[in-house]
Amino acid sequence: MAGDLCDLSAKKTVVLTHDESTLVVALVDINAKNRQTMETRFWDQLRLLYHDLGLSTADFQAYQRVSKLWQINQTVSRQQVGRLNLITPAVKAFLAERLMDDHKLSWKLSHIMRKTVTGDTVFWEDTPAMLATDQLVWHPAEIPALTDQSALQQTWVTLQKTAKVATAALESEDNRQFEKVAHQIQRVNRELIAAFIQFAQTKYAAKTVKSYQQALDFYLNEYLANRLVTVLDDDAAEVGDLYLHGGSLTECKRVQRTMKKFYQFLVQQQLMTKSAYQTIRSNLDESVELVLFELDEYDDFYD
Secondary structure: OEEEEEEEEEEEEEEOOOOOOOOOEEEEOOOOOOHHHHHHHHHHHHHHHHHOOOOOHHHHHHHHHHHHOOOOOOOOHHHHHHHHHHHHHHHHHHHHOOOOOOOHHHHHOOOOOOOOOOOOEEOHHHHHHOOOOOOOOOOOOOOOOOOHHHHHHHHHHHHHHHHHHHHHHHHOOOOOHHHHHHHHHHHHHHHHHHHHHHHOOOOHHHHHHHHHHHHHHHHHHHHHHHHHHOOOOOOHHHHHHHHOOOOOOOHHHHHHHHHHHHHHHHHOOOOOOHHHHHHHHHHHHHHHHHHHHHHHHHHHHHH
């Protein structure tokens, strides 16, 4: 199942969807203090939904045996992200009505029908038969590094155009369009990442370059692109949200450092202004500092 955050005022709700059925698990009010309980809460709610569907304990245990280890931010299918985008308005509406119970919210969201990429309609009643459907795994294509400055400039122009299309796609209920734009963002990202890595190889040790590559592949092309967020968007600086998605504080800081280097490269290539970089750098710092502040408050509470 894939997950995302839904913001409502100061509260964050994690919503996880099955890649084919209407099944949805919602975890209300996730924060730095209780994020370590997400895995337990997820399995508890999934068990209750299995019961609601008339499935047996043996069915649930079989699902647990074949499922992968608990992970967040690992991309399985971009169709899941399209589903998350489509049900977000319903999540916000239910939360606005003060529906703060994990099970009740999950049950209501799971009853929202969905459209598949083939145009078929799937209902709650179809879910038991679909839980055995094999998950799809996406394998990114290899993109060669850009060595020509004019090609890099053209890639940047393409990203700017794609960012505008992404805004419309986020408001659309067309899963195919969502998938198409996500593909476009990822392709442009891979070209920019390849150019940055080629540059970094002349400046840094191999171990450091490998760390940069892994951080950018994950953050830009798994975490951001599947939310139709580009490096041009303000949300790209919200690296602290990785912690609420289950990432470690070390990972947040690693992505933060890498993004600073990446944005510096964009400035050096005259793709971004120094002023814009300073703003983004400040936002990157504030995002991580907010997580540290919340953790300090948590420690003080229990001291």
